[in-house]
Every structure is written in structure tokens, then in C-alpha cells.
Amino acid sequence: MGLSPEQLAEISELRSQAQSTLRxxxxGMEAHLYKPYQVLDHGFVRVVDYMGDDAAICQAARVSYGRGTKSVQNDDGLIRYLMRHWHSTPFEMCEVKLHVKLPVFVARQWIRHRTANVNEYSARYSILDREFYIPAPEHVAAQSEVNNQGRGSALEGEEAARVLELLKSDSTRAYDHYEEMISSDGQQGLARELARMNLPANIYTQWYWKVDLHNLFHFLRLRADAHAQYEIRVYAEEICKIVADWVPFAYGAFEEYRLGAETLSASALDCVRRMLKGEEVTKETSGMSAREWRELEAVLKG
Structure with a gap:
């Protein structure tokens, strides 16, 4: 795993210290605190800090209508109600800070979620490690013929070997030149902030990422989805495991009403209602485009 000896020593020290607190x-989250979980070949995700739990979500929700209603609905039921009816504010009462090591091209996807606080390792001040993401052979795939932003079937044999060798050799050569440019051995050496431009997008970076639970669920709904790119999906799946232990009621509701659910348009819902009444609805009579009809069919077939 891509942790330096200094980082491992820091984690060991932090986990050895028991802290007393009134908060x-x-x-479930205490068991994960500081532990790194490996993702991809050199990456990891670990919890640095957190705030709140399932009870904090309910506490925030109940302040809206008074403590006297608490006996009407238990915490699990209340959280499911909040999730089902898109009452997002109570989930913002919980926060988590993660330390993530990830390839730069994955980071560029990840940073599109702009509702978090991020502090990234600076290649202006520090030298990046010689660590690159090289996909396993089963993840070296051709361009999808039906999805312009996805991959199709895996490459095989000589073609797969050729692509992997190109990835490895190009990464090595780029880093060799990076070291040559910043070296001060017999030369002034290029500034690190300029030399970094020559590094490939599969080199690893690190950041601290702090986000509230509502926006984390939005991230996970998109990135833990089966259609998400594999390299970011595996990070989301690892985070899902952590969140499930941290806020089990909230995560259960998220799985039920977001991650495992589908959203139907007004036209699609009208088609389903007509079907339930016994009407035979076709693409031509649905009032939807061909693509929308295919998507509805996929939802109904499961």
C-alpha cells in the first residue's frame, strides 16, 4: 500500500492513544478511525476525523417539530422518512474527513463534486513519488460501442500486453525526465511547479477531503453506481463500507431509496400506470424517445 513509513508511524501512534470526550x-466509525484501506495498486482511503451519528440526524430533524413527537417514530423510521422525502438538511449535521491517495485522473473526476473541502498534496513544494496506476489486465478494455464515455469488452492477448507495456514505459520515461529536470546536480534545475506538467495523469496524488453526509451520499450515489468508471467506483465502494458502519440507519435508507432505486420521469410513470391498468404500451404509444423507452424497459426488466 502507498503509505510512507512516517505515515504508518503516525497512524500507529494515533490508534494507540485513547481520547476521552463528551461528544x-x-x-462503528471508531473501529475505522485512522486505518488505511487499500484501493487500486498504490491507493488507499482512511478516516481522519468525523462528527455526528444517526442520532445527530434525528436530533436535527426533531428540532423542527418538537421533542414530544419522538415516541411516534423511532430513529430508523424517521431517517427513512427523511431520505424518502428528500429532507436533506438533517444529514448535513454529520461530517467526515478522509485521507485519500488516488491517481490524478481519478482526482479530476472526484473534484467535480464541489460540495466538499479539499486540501491536496502540493507538487509545487514537494516531489511526487514514483507511483503510477497500472490497471490489471482484466480492466484494460476497448472503447464502448454504445457509450461514448465508457469502456467495452476487455482487450486480450498481444493487444492487452502492448497497451500495458506502453503505460508502464511511458510512465517510467516521464518520471525519469521529471527527475532530470528538477535535479540540481550540476545545474540549476527546473522549478517543481513547472516540472510537474510533464507527469502523466496516472501518477498518484493525495488529499484530505471533508464532506457532510448529505453530499457524501450524492457522491456515492453517482460513483458507487455500476455505470461509474471502475477506478473511481472502487473508492466509492470502500467508502460505502465505512459509512455503513458509521451511520447504519442512514446508510440503510440510502441503499433503499437512492443507491438501489430508480427515478422515473412523468412520462415513464404514466406508462407504468397504463401498464398496471392492463394497457399494452409500446415505444410508439409511450410518448417517449427511443432512448427513454429503452431505459424504461431496462428498469422494468431489472
Whole structure:
């Protein structure tokens, strides 16, 4: 795993220190605190800090209508109600700070979620490590013929080997030149902020990423989806495991109403209602485009 000896020592020290606190803690999250979980070949994700739990979500929700209603609905039921009816503010009462090591091209996808606080490793001040993401052979795939932003079937044999060799050799050559440019051995050496431009997008970077639970769920709904790019999906799946232990009621509601659910347009819902009444609805009578009809069919077939 891509952790330096200094980082490992820091983690060991932090986990050896028991802290007394009056604030609410989540036993499931305490078990994850500081531990790194490997993702891809050199990446990881680990929890640095967190705030809140399932009870904090309910506390925030109940302040809107008074404590006297608490006996009407238990915490699990209340959280499911909030998730089902898109009441997002109570989920913002929980936050988590993650330390993530990831390839730069994955980071560029990840940063599109602009509702978080991010502090990234600076290649202006520090020298990046010689670590590159090289996909496993089963993840070296051709361009999809039906999805312009996705991959199709895996490359095989000599073609797969050729692509992997190009990725490895290009990464190595670019880093060799990076080291040559910044070297001060017999020369002034190029500034690090300029030399970094020559590095490939599969080199690893690191950042601290702090986000509230509502926006984290939005990230996970998109990035843990089966259609998300594999290299970011595996990070989202690892985070899902952590969140499930941190806020089990909230994560259960998220799985039920977001991650495992589908959203139907007004036209699609009208088609379903007509079908339930016994009408035979076709693409021609649906009032939807061919692509919308295919998507509805895929939802109904499961």
C-alpha cells in the first residue's frame, strides 16, 4: 500500500492513544478511525476525523417539530422518512474527513463534486513519488460501442500486453525526465511547479477531503453506481463500507431509496400506470424517445 513509513508511524501512534470526550461517538466509525484501506495498486482511503451519528440526524430533524413527537417514530423510521422525502438538511449535521491517495485522473473526476473541502498534496513544494496506476489486465478494455464515455469488452492477448507495456514505459520515461529536470546536480534545475506538467495523469496524488453526509451520499450515489468508471467506483465502494458502519440507519435508507432505486420521469410513470391498468404500451404509444423507452424497459426488466 502507498503509505510512507512516517505515515504508518503516525497512524500507529494515533490508534494507540485513547481520547476521552463528551461528544457523541459512533462505535462503528471508531473501529475505522485512522486505518488505511487499500484501493487500486498504490491507493488507499482512511478516516481522519468525523462528527455526528444517526442520532445527530434525528436530533436535527426533531428540532423542527418538537421533542414530544419522538415516541411516534423511532430513529430508523424517521431517517427513512427523511431520505424518502428528500429532507436533506438533517444529514448535513454529520461530517467526515478522509485521507485519500488516488491517481490524478481519478482526482479530476472526484473534484467535480464541489460540495466538499479539499486540501491536496502540493507538487509545487514537494516531489511526487514514483507511483503510477497500472490497471490489471482484466480492466484494460476497448472503447464502448454504445457509450461514448465508457469502456467495452476487455482487450486480450498481444493487444492487452502492448497497451500495458506502453503505460508502464511511458510512465517510467516521464518520471525519469521529471527527475532530470528538477535535479540540481550540476545545474540549476527546473522549478517543481513547472516540472510537474510533464507527469502523466496516472501518477498518484493525495488529499484530505471533508464532506457532510448529505453530499457524501450524492457522491456515492453517482460513483458507487455500476455505470461509474471502475477506478473511481472502487473508492466509492470502500467508502460505502465505512459509512455503513458509521451511520447504519442512514446508510440503510440510502441503499433503499437512492443507491438501489430508480427515478422515473412523468412520462415513464404514466406508462407504468397504463401498464398496471392492463394497457399494452409500446415505444410508439409511450410518448417517449427511443432512448427513454429503452431505459424504461431496462428498469422494468431489472
Amino acid at each position: 457523541a461517538t459512533a462505535p
